[in-house]
Amino acid sequence: MAIQLNDLVREVLDAPSFGFVCTINESKQPVMTRVFGYKFDDPLTILTIYTYKKDALQVVDQLHDGSNITATISSAADFKTVQFKGTYNQHADASNQELDIIRAHTARQAEILKMMGIPNEVFASWKYEPAVGISINVKELFDQTPKINAGNKIN
Amino acid sequence: MITEEMIAGMQGALPSALATVDDAGVPNVSYISQVFYVDDTHVALSNQFLNKSMRNISSNGIATVNISRPDTLKAWYMELKYKESQTDGDLFDNMKMQLEAIASMVGMEDVFKLRASEVFEVIKVKEVISS
Numbered sequence: 001m002a003i004q005l006n007d008l009v010r011e012v013l014d015a016p017s018f019g020f021v022c023t024i025n026e027s028k029q030p031v032m033t034r035v036f037g038y039k040f041d042d043p044l045t046i047l048t049i050y051t052y053k054k055d056a057l058q059v060v061d062q063l064h065d066g067s068n069i070t071a072t073i074s075s076a077a078d079f080k081t082v083q084f085k086g087t088y089n090q091h092a093d094a095s096n097q098e099l100d101i102i103r104a105h106t107a108r109q110a111e112i113l114k115m116m117g118i119p120n121e122v123f124a125s126w127k128y129e130p131a132v133g134i135s136i137n138v139k140e141l142f143d144q145t146p147k148i149n150a151g152n153k154i155n
Numbered sequence: 156m157i158t159e160e161m162i163a164g165m166q167g168a169l170p171s172a173l174a175t176v177d178d179a180g181v182p183n184v185s186y187i188s189q190v191f192y193v194d195d196t197h198v199a200l201s202n203q204f205l206n207k208s209m210r211n212i213s214s215n216g217i218a219t220v221n222i223s224r225p226d227t228l229k230a231w232y233m234e235l236k237y238k239e240s241q242t243d244g245d246l247f248d249n250m251k252m253q254l255e256a257i258a259s260m261v262g263m264e265d266v267f268k269l270r271a272s273e274v275f276e277v278i279k280v281k282e283v284i285s286s
Contacts (some may be wrong), residue, residue, distance in 0.1 A: 020172045020221065023184040029234055030174030030182050030219040032285070056286040063231035072172065079263070085181060118225060125228050127285050144185055147264055150204035153184075 002043035003155045008051055008143060012075050012082045013040060016108030017098045019073035021049045022136055024061050031058045035073060036128040037105035039098070046135050047071065047084050053132040060132060063088045069136045072144060074107075076112045081144035082154070089135035102131055156196045156277045161231055164222035165192045167257040172221045173200060176210035181190050183207050188267060190222050190233075191250050193274065198233065199246055202271040209273070212237050218275065221283070228281035235275035244284055247272045 005013075019035035043065045049071050051059070063069070067088040074081035094102060108125040140152040170186045174190065185208050190202035201218065202209065212218055216237040223230040241247050251269045258267035 020174070022174045022184050022219075024176050024180060024182055028176055028180065028215070029217060030175050030176050030184075032182075032184065032219065032221065032232070034221075034230075048249050058281075068179075068181045070174075070182040070184050074170075074184065074186055079186075079261075081186060083184060085183075086200055116230065118234070122228050123224070125285060139217060146263065148204065151206045155174075 002045050003138060003141060004043050006154060009079060009082050009154065011140060012073055012080050012094065013038070014077035016072045017075045018109060019071060020047060021051060021059060021069060021071040023059050023067055023069050025058070025062050026138040033059050034126070035071065036040060036131065038073070038100040039101060044138050046089055047138050048133045048135045050098060050128070050131050050133050052128045053093070053130045056132050056134070060091050060134065063091060063134070069134070074144070076116070077144050081146070083142040083144045084136060084138050085142070086136040086138040089137045091132055091134045094131035094133050095125060098133055099129065099131060102128055112136050156193065156280055157198070159176065160229070161280070162192050163226065164224040164229070165190050165198070165283065167253055168225035169223045170262065173208055174219045175208045176215065176217060177211050178214055183211055188254055189250055190220055191253070191272070196277050197238070197274060198235070198277060199241070199250060199272040199274045201250055201269055202240070202273050203267055203269060205273070212273070217220060230285070232281045232283060233277050234279040236278050238274045238276055241272045242270070246274070
């Protein structure tokens with residue numbers, strides 16, 4: 001079922017946000033990898049998270065029909081954070097068009113980190129190509145912004 | 156287990172991601188302010204707003220946390236096993252003091268309040284592949 005995006009979710013997804021996508025391995029240990037960009041439909045049904053393929057293998061290797069996946073995405077500028085929970089849809093190597101999304105997103109991430117005192121040369125040490133897109137059938141959204149009642153369900 | 160190189164990623168300069176899992180196998184990922192070095196095989200996590208994460212940890216004792224050095228952005232994943240919660244004592248006081256410094260840096264003094272120091276044993280460390 002499609003989820004209507006509220007202002008918080010739009011703000012977080014429109015920002016040069018950072019995050020992690022996570023599933024569990026055969027020992028039920030959470031495994032995660034860093035988010036370098038994303039695309040989504042509106043109203044939301046599928047969220048595709050772009051990650052660095054080599055680091056994402058520990059996640060991708062665990063994915064199968066019905067796997068639970070969670071992505072938490074946070075705006076570094078104001079700490080607004082949304083958690084997306086759902087199930088595995090598919091994964092695929094990022095296309096050239098998708099690499100453009102990643103490059104635009106990471107350029108904005110670099111600017112935010114620069115404002116936090118982390119030079120662009122240091123950010124460049126985070127590799128993201130080759131990239132893989134992990135698509136999630138999104139079922140639930142949670143407001144994870146730091147506050148007393150953090151974790152309230154949005155949809 | 157915890158190397159000197161990793162300790163620079165435990166000063167709270169960059170938030171860490173804490174991943175847990177519930178009994179149905181659904182992961183939960185929250186950002187936390189502190190992964191605090193206790194000794195070479197133990198860390199303590201700052202519990203400010205951890206609700207679902209602590210329910211999951213209380214149920215199965217399993218967590219994975221990410222740390223990153225702010226100077227190089229070199230990063231690690233640590234697989235953790237829950238030991239105990241502390242709400243007073245030296246560890247709690249030291250974490251509270253560091254959290255106040257972090258909150259001051261990011262303008263969150265009214266929001267970042269330490270509820271507990273959650274102590275974990277480090278079971279496994281894996282460097283984040285970045286090249």
